[in-house]
Amino acid sequence: MRSKSERWWRDSDFGGIYRELFPLIFRVAFRIAGERGLAEDLAHEAFLRLLNRDAPLPSIDETKYWLLRVVRNLSLNHEKRRARERRAVGRLEQEGPRLAVPADTPLMQAAARDAVQEALNELPHNMRSAIVLREYAGMNYRDIASVLGISEGNVKVRLHRARRQLARLLSDGVPHVS
Template sequence: MDPTQDRDSPEAVIRRYSDMVYRLAFARTGNRSDAEDLYQEVFLRYLTRAPAFTSEEHRKAWLLRVAVNCANRFHTAPWRKRTEPLSEALSVPAPEGEDLWEELRRLPERDRTVLHLYYYEDMTTEEIAQMLGRNPATVRSQLLRARAKLKKLLVEEG
């Protein structure tokens, strides 16, 4: 079998990008079940549309863009306005980094998104701006404000 075909197989692509798509979906939604729904939607679109890519970076950008678009539609869905979030009643020991995630969840979605793309997906402010349809200077300002908000939350928590 040709190694390039295996590398571009749907299974290989999903394995390669599953963590990235899930992390972004989780950062945008703030809970696992919604993140899993968005994750499935992104890869369903990948499989059904079978887009052609010029490079691996193009494929990565396409998957991230679809994840952002799906999350945007998710937040504006009419059914979402008529639901109440479930409370997390069970208490489990927090894995390392869970405290930071809890503080991140307290930030507005816009702040969580730019922080996630910048720190977890290693994207530049220019790449984030292009993906979100914003000016790079706006993204840099959002990052600055988001960092300040996160720092304030972390200081308040002690």
């Protein structure tokens, strides 16, 4: 068993791995999470977990898929937690105006919203993960299936539904979409 001091990155080029994979991981994290700050947290956590691994991953591709899987799982957990919080806030609002929590902070109101990102945020998490991995990570169906732990047929269905829903959501904001 390897001790902590024998961490694999001591002998490997962790900086090189970071430089090569960070843009992709961050882009995917941002598109799945929908917020820059949250995307940074997700990417940071993913690379930190990579740093804390006791054993190296066999290749850069395996490392990439591993990081994408971590980002996807972290974002899913975050989304579930946020949904629970929203439900709790909704219950509080129903109890009376004194306990009501403002829905948006001034900072959030001031933040410029991208129509495409907002449309992506509207998608269910499973569809969003699939379309983001396809469009922003440039992965084929087999690799997407591997990262998401589903079949290729399921990937095809999710992408089809995601595109159909995005086309509908963007039909007002994107002039070329009929």
